[in-house]
Amino acid sequence: xxxxxxxxxxxxxxxxxxxxxxxxxxxxxxxxxxxxxxxxxxxxxxxxxxxxxxxxxxxxxxxxxxxxxxxxxxxxxxxxxxxxxxxxxxxxxxxxxxxxxxxxxxxxxxxxxxxxxxxxxxxxxxxxxxxxxxxxxxxxxxxxxxxxxxxxxxxxxxxxxxxxxxxxxxxxxxxxxxxxxxxxxxxxxxxxxxxxxxxxxxxxxxxxxxxxxxxxxxxxxxxxx
Numbered sequence: 001x002x003x004x005x006x007x008x009x010x011x012x013x014x015x016x017x018x019x020x021x022x023x024x025x026x027x028x029x030x031x032x033x034x035x036x037x038x039x040x041x042x043x044x045x046x047x048x049x050x051x052x053x054x055x056x057x058x059x060x061x062x063x064x065x066x067x068x069x070x071x072x073x074x075x076x077x078x079x080x081x082x083x084x085x086x087x088x089x090x091x092x093x094x095x096x097x098x099x100x101x102x103x104x105x106x107x108x109x110x111x112x113x114x115x116x117x118x119x120x121x122x123x124x125x126x127x128x129x130x131x132x133x134x135x136x137x138x139x140x141x142x143x144x145x146x147x148x149x150x151x152x153x154x155x156x157x158x159x160x161x162x163x164x165x166x167x168x169x170x171x172x173x174x175x176x177x178x179x180x181x182x183x184x185x186x187x188x189x190x191x192x193x194x195x196x197x198x199x200x201x202x203x204x205x206x207x208x209x210x211x212x213x214x215x216x217x218x219x220x221x222x223x224x225x
Contacts (some may be wrong), residue, residue, distance in 0.1 A: 012197060022046050024065040040063075054184050061174035069167040088168050089177060094220040102154040104189060128211055140155035152216055165225060 006135060022032040024046035039057030046052050065196030066084035070076070075091070082090075125192035129147065165178055 013124065022048070065171035066168070066173070069171045073164065073167060085168075085171060085173060088164070088171060089173060089181060092161070092164045092168050092178060092218065093157055093181040093185060094159060095164050095190055096182050098214060098217040099154065099157045099161050099219070100189040101213055102150055102190070104193065105150045106148075106154055107152065117209050130208075130211065150214075154156060 001171045020036055020041075022034045022036050022041070022043035022045075024042055026032055028098075032043060032046055034043040034045070036042055037044050037053070038059040039059075040048040040053050042048040042053065048057070062085050063083060067078075068087045070084055070088055073091070075087075110223060129138050129140040131138050168178060169175065192213065201209070
């Protein structure tokens with residue numbers, strides 16, 4: 001039995017084969033040796049079933065599942081010094097913001113508002129190159145008979161959001177926490193839209209907004225990577 005010499009009854013004991021055991025002291029002076037309650041360090045007879053212990057055990061299980069979910073999604077669960085469950089929630093929150101922004105743009109297109117030079121859903125911008133190339137500045141827009149690029153971005157973001165939210169729920173994150181993040185995202189995106197409207201951007205600047213804002217929102221995910 002792998003037991004520290006200075007405290008043979010400390011929580012988190014394991015046998016030599018790695019199986020976790022309850023280290024509570026028995027009447028004969030030996031550690032209990034029974035399996036701890038799920039997510040706890042003590043068995044049910046030695047406090048593992050107490051309300052406080054059960055709450056801590058639930059947090060431990062959620063943390064473990066959230067870390068595994070982050071890794072499955074391609075993120076490093078240990079990249080930042082934050083709880084994996086919070087990192088997973090933040091990932092969901094960032095994706096909510098991107099989806100909310102893109103939905104707003106698509107709604108404008110469907111309503112015929114034509115914000116920032118955007119075009120109808122099935123005929124319009126399908127690509128945009130912007131930057132500096134070997135021959136100088138590049139600002140090339142491609143149009144064709146296809147789904148508008150913002151619609152395709154929205155579909156991709158919605159699929160990602162569904163995967164992130166599903167992973168969070170399976171990890172033990174509560175639905176009300178996701179609902180709060182969604183509500184916060186709507187407020188955030190509404191504020192961005194109000195600021196951009198108040199700035200009275202030029203036509204050229206407005207044309208860049210639907211490209212720059214989604215890119216900035218997607219970059220937020222890199223905080224968890």
